[in-house]
Amino acid sequence: MEETIGVTEAARIPQQRGEQLLDCAVRYAEERHWDVLPGTWLEAAGGRELCSCADAACPRPGAHPARPDWANQATGSATAARRLWGKQPRASILLPTGRTFDALDVPESAGFLALARMERMDLTLGPVTRTPDRRMVFLVLPGGAPKVPDLVRKLGWSPAGLDLIARGESSYVAAPPTRIGGPGAVQWVRRPTQANRWLPDAEELISPLAYACARDAAG
Numbered sequence: 649m650e651e652t653i654g655v656t657e658a659a660r661i662p663q664q665r666g667e668q669l670l671d672c673a674v675r676y677a678e679e680r681h682w683d684v685l686p687g688t689w690l691e692a693a694g695g696r697e698l699c700s701c702a703d704a705a706c707p708r709p710g711a712h713p714a715r716p717d718w719a720n721q722a723t724g725s726a727t728a729a730r731r732l733w734g735k736q737p738r739a740s741i742l743l744p745t746g747r748t749f750d751a752l753d754v755p756e757s758a759g760f761l762a763l764a765r766m767e768r769m770d771l772t773l774g775p776v777t778r779t780p781d782r783r784m785v786f787l788v789l790p791g792g793a794p795k796v797p798d799l800v801r802k803l804g805w806s807p808a809g810l811d812l813i814a815r816g817e818s819s820y821v822a823a824p825p826t827r828i829g830g831p832g833a834v835q836w837v838r839r840p841t842q843a844n845r846w847l848p849d850a851e852e853l854i855s856p857l858a859y860a861c862a863r864d865a866a867g
Contacts, residue, residue: 670733678726686739746817759784762860774847780832792850
């Protein structure tokens with residue numbers, strides 16, 4: 649079973665060095681065949697780190713698309729990725745959803761509870777990330793996001809009552825080692841490996857995720 653990061657473990661936060669970001673972006677495109685997109689980045693200003701978009705109230709500083717036509721800028725070419733991050737080495741790494749994968753985004757507490765249940769059930773899992781704003785993101789097969797509301801209803805819950813966000817077409821997730829709004833960086837809870845190259849369908853994970861989100865909401 650693949651090792652996971654515990655909720656209280658003091659995992660090492662990777663530094664957001666330009667070379668590391670470039671190398672990771674190229675590796676995601678080259679080894680996983682994921683489309684990658686350079687996003688905004690953090691800039692020092694007056695003793696603070698602000699988003700490069702210049703919005704002091706940016707809701708996701710350092711980790712959102714830098715231009716409105718971002719979907720067309722995303723590339724699955726390692727050569728193009730090297731060129732894009734060569735121009736802006738500090739750019740965050742964003743992965744568009746709805747292409748090679750969709751994403752199920754839940755609170756961190758619910759994510760670890762669901763992950764423990766999934767491992768006991770011996771479910772096939774894909775890569776999973778953990779963000780500094782205490783979210784966990786499970787990668788699933790593309791096309792799964794639109795099915796999630798109906799799947800949740802069939803399990804007896806109201807989609808509006810659960811903090812479970814399904815990200816498909818026209819959305820994205822931030823990839824490690826992107827930093828979001830300060831010292832925290834996106835980390836892998838379950839790293840991309842040869843063993844998890846084949847992703848699960850959203851339907852396979854929705855029951856433990858919905859259950860965990862319902863418990864989290866009740867708590």
